[in-house]
Amino acid sequence: MRQVRTPIHLPVMSVEEGRASLLSAIRGPQDLKRLSGEELVLLSAEIRDFLVAKVSRTGGHLGPNLGVVELTLAMHRVFDSPRDRFLFDTGHQSYVHKIVTGRQAGFDQLRQRGGLSGYPSRTESEHDMVENSHASTALSYADGVAKAFALRGEDRSVVAVVGDGALTGGMCWEALNNIATARNPLVIVVNDNQRSYAPTIGGLADHLSSLRLNPGYEKVLDLVKESLGSTPLVGKPLYEVLHAVKKGIKDAVAPQAMFEDLGIKYVGPVDGHDIAAVESALRRAKGFRGPVIVHAVTRKGYGYRPAEEDDADNLHGPSSAFDVETGKLLAAPSVKWTHVFAEELVAIADERPDVVGITAAMAEPTGISALARKHPERVYDVGIAEQHAATSAAGLAMGGLHPVVAVYATFLNRAFDQVLLDVAMHKLPVTFVLDRAGVTGPDGPSHYGIWDMSVFGVVPGLRMAAPRDAATLRAELREALAVDDGPTILRFPTGSVAADLPAVRKVGPVDVLTEHRQKDVLLVAVGAFGHLGVEVATRLAEQGYGVTVVDPRWVRPVPAELVTLAAAHRLVVTVEDGVRTGGIGDAIAKSMRDADVRVPLRDLGVPVAWHPHGTRAQILGDIGLTAQDVAREVTGWMSRLDDTAPAERLDATEPATRDNVGPSR
Numbered sequence: 315m316r317q318v319r320t321p322i323h324l325p326v327m328s329v330e331e332g333r334a335s336l337l338s339a340i341r342g343p344q345d346l347k348r349l350s351g352e353e354l355v356l357l358s359a360e361i362r363d364f365l366v367a368k369v370s371r372t373g374g375h376l377g378p379n380l381g382v383v384e385l386t387l388a389m390h391r392v393f394d395s396p397r398d399r400f401l402f403d404t405g406h407q408s409y410v411h412k413i414v415t416g417r418q419a420g421f422d423q424l425r426q427r428g429g430l431s432g433y434p435s436r437t438e439s440e441h442d443m444v445e446n447s448h449a450s451t452a453l454s455y456a457d458g459v460a461k462a463f464a465l466r467g468e469d470r471s472v473v474a475v476v477g478d479g480a481l482t483g484g485m486c487w488e489a490l491n492n493i494a495t496a497r498n499p500l501v502i503v504v505n506d507n508q509r510s511y512a513p514t515i516g517g518l519a520d521h522l523s524s525l526r527l528n529p530g531y532e533k534v535l536d537l538v539k540e541s542l543g544s545t546p547l548v549g550k551p552l553y554e555v556l557h558a559v560k561k562g563i564k565d566a567v568a569p570q571a572m573f574e575d576l577g578i579k580y581v582g583p584v585d586g587h588d589i590a591a592v593e594s595a596l597r598r599a600k601g602f603r604g605p606v607i608v609h610a611v612t613r614k615g616y617g618y619r620p621a622e623e624d625d626a627d628n629l630h631g632p633s634s635a636f637d638v639e640t641g642k643l644l645a646a647p648s649v650k651w652t653h654v655f656a657e658e659l660v661a662i663a664d665e666r667p668d669v670v671g672i673t674a675a676m677a678e679p680t681g682i683s684a685l686a687r688k689h690p691e692r693v694y695d696v697g698i699a700e701q702h703a704a705t706s707a708a709g710l711a712m713g714g715l716h717p718v719v720a721v722y723a724t725f726l727n728r729a730f731d732q733v734l735l736d737v738a739m740h741k742l743p744v745t746f747v748l749d750r751a752g753v754t755g756p757d758g759p760s761h762y763g764i765w766d767m768s769v770f771g772v773v774p775g776l777r778m779a780a781p782r783d784a785a786t787l788r789a790e791l792r793e794a795l796a797v798d799d800g801p802t803i804l805r806f807p808t809g810s811v812a813a814d815l816p817a818v819r820k821v822g823p824v825d826v827l828t829e830h831r832q833k834d835v836l837l838v839a840v841g842a843f844g845h846l847g848v849e850v851a852t853r854l855a856e857q858g859y860g861v862t863v864v865d866p867r868w869v870r871p872v873p874a875e876l877v878t879l880a881a882a883h884r885l886v887v888t889v890e891d892g893v894r895t896g897g898i899g900d901a902i903a904k905s906m907r908d909a910d911v912r913v914p915l916r917d918l919g920v921p922v923a924w925h926p927h928g929t930r931a932q933i934l935g936d937i938g939l940t941a942q943d944v945a946r947e948v949t950g951w952m953s954r955l956d957d958t959a960p961a962e963r964l965d966a967t968e969p970a971t972r973d974n975v976g977p978s979r
């Protein structure tokens with residue numbers, strides 16, 4: 315095994331103590347180039363201290379960044395960013411890059427509204443390129459950038475850092491296929507720490523480990539070098555011959571080097587924590603003037619014991635402040651939506667042997683790990699491969715099972731075609747559970763889960779549920795798993811699950827959460843906005859308006875009962891944790907138009923825009939999705955309605971007799 319040197323477990327020095335440090339003198343990459351080997355080792359320790367000190371206050375991706383300290387320093391010493399371009403796959407491991415490109419001061423507001431992004435950001439720095447936090451994209455970007463430089467005759471290097479986890483994503487292989495034929499100068503640094511969250515799965519991971527673990531190849535070459543070295547006349551040429559057949563040896567005693575067979579040179583494996591070794595490998599790679607992989611072996615969480623010893627995910631991404639000594643979150647644990655899902659899934663799986671789980675390298679964050687602990691043979695981790703997950707699930711369903719694919723809402727975007735044609739067109743019983751649906755926050759715009767209710771709303775036969783609390787999540791998960799003639803989606807937000815909010819009565823499948831004898835407003839509160847809806851009704855009652863708040867539970871297709879309810883009110887208002895365009899409000903308005911129900915409708919949701927990082931509560935406040943804001947909006951609409959069509963104080967027992975006039979929107 316290529317030894318990764320023993321980490322230097324430095325005491326967590328306090329850079330805040332103002333101790334004169336090498337780090338404080340690093341204003342940009344050029345400052346790295348004058349440091350000696352010893353200074354670089356000390357700087358690496360200071361950077362680790364800085365990362366732990368800062369991220370322990372803000373939360374963030376600690377484990378991945380502790381693992382790329384030396385790698386990043388070496389990159390900035392060998393190449394000249396921003397003339398040479400650095401592309402970080404997923405981007406969660408770009409903190410060190412930010413530290414050495416003039417952004418140390420921003421780490422006190424890391425991932426906070428108005429503060430430093432947790433990912434590369436072109437508005438922050440000319441050194442940054444790829445802002446998308448979705449994995450497995452960097453090599454495709456790199457292929458494009460390298461082609462552009464070649465076509466423009468620009469002699470600039472392109473360096474893409476891709477993790478072993480990201481390499482399990484299909485786009486990487488589409489890119490490699492093109493990179494190999496394009497033959498442009500392109501350095502691909504495979505940051506191989508053998509982990510996504512959990513240990514990386516799949517044949518590729520096995521191949522990487524065989525490259526990492528190829529003692530036979532190394533021994534044979536060393537032996538040859540030694541023995542032939544003693545016979546200078548014969549030895550040297552013979553060694554050269556042997557070295558020339560190195561590939562043969564490699565194939566014989568070491569695994570098939572698939573990268574080289576692809577036409578991409580391979581350098582490594584190299585100890586990713588040995589700056590000199592990485593620099594040497596990068597210089598060699600740079601000199602190839604073609605596509606080349608530098609296989610760096612690193613450790614996630616390297617140099618910080620609580621991260622190194624965290625079996626779950628090496629402190630991949632603590633969501634908030636944590637104790638520096640233990641690495642444990644400081645916030646009191648709460649019941650998350652994820653926990654409720656996981657518990658109910660296991661209960662269902664105990665009853666139904668046909669229920670299986672699929673995760674895309676996120677078993678713990680999505681709760682599928684609970685099912686894996688109880689029924690390990692019924693959970694499949696497909697790597698960071700959501701498209702494959704969807705179609706493999708279709709196969710599982712064709713084989714008589716009912717798969718539950720648990721992913722974050724934003725990551726299912728890339729599997730739209732698979733959901734549409736591989737699952738829905740075949741009317742297959744696959745349930746997609748979308749965690750982190752709606753406004754997420756700290757991970758910035760590409761992590762928002764705001765598109766699913768619009769995007770998947772056009773899939774024929776797909777049914778979508780948005781639970782409002784734990785009780786409805788449990789019920790709707792069971793209902794979803796009872797559907798056997800098409801796909802279902804169950805979506806819920808990040809964070810702590812809302813308190814149970816029982817219905818006062820039902821109108822068909824629709825839950826009525828609160829109502830008033832006056833039928834002024836029908837407020838359709840989608841999913842976790844149930845409590846918001848009830849609070850809005852309370853505020854509006856104080857203004858003299860009667861509000862009926864309903865939770866459709868199943869939002870796709872739109873329940874017909876919503877149209878009937880709409881006809882009995884003066885105004886319909888919808889509130890959803892998703893983009894307005896093509897959302898549930900739009901769908902309800904369309905159903906009302908189709909039924910010629912001409913009650914005005916106003917839809918509230920997430921504007922179609924790139925929303926910044928911040929907390930979920932802050933962002934919802936910024937876009938007016940709070941009870942106070944919604945109540946204010948509705949009061950305004952109602953007062954304008956009063957001016958045009960004065961309210962008739964309808965008794966709740968009186969049937970709606972008024973012919974609703976005017977367009978439904």
Ligand SMILES: Cc1ncc(C[n+]2csc(CCOP(=O)(O)OP(=O)(O)O)c2C)c(N)n1
Nearest residue numbers: 378447448449477478479480509510511675
């Ligand atoms: C398409 C997609 N799916 C899932 C994720 C969630 N995710 C973020 S980082 C990560 C693991 C990445 O592993 P690797 O590429 O090896 O990087 P490391 O954290 O080990 O440095 C995952 C699954 C994502 N960002 N994008």
Ligand SMILES: CC(=O)[C@@H](O)[C@H](O)COP(=O)(O)O
Nearest residue numbers: 406447631633679750757808
């Ligand atoms: C980089 C990435 O995609 C994940 O690590 C993500 O940051 C996790 O988000 P949560 O913190 O909501 O689990």
Ligand SMILES: [Mg+2]
Nearest residue numbers: 477478479509
């Ligand atoms: Mg990894």
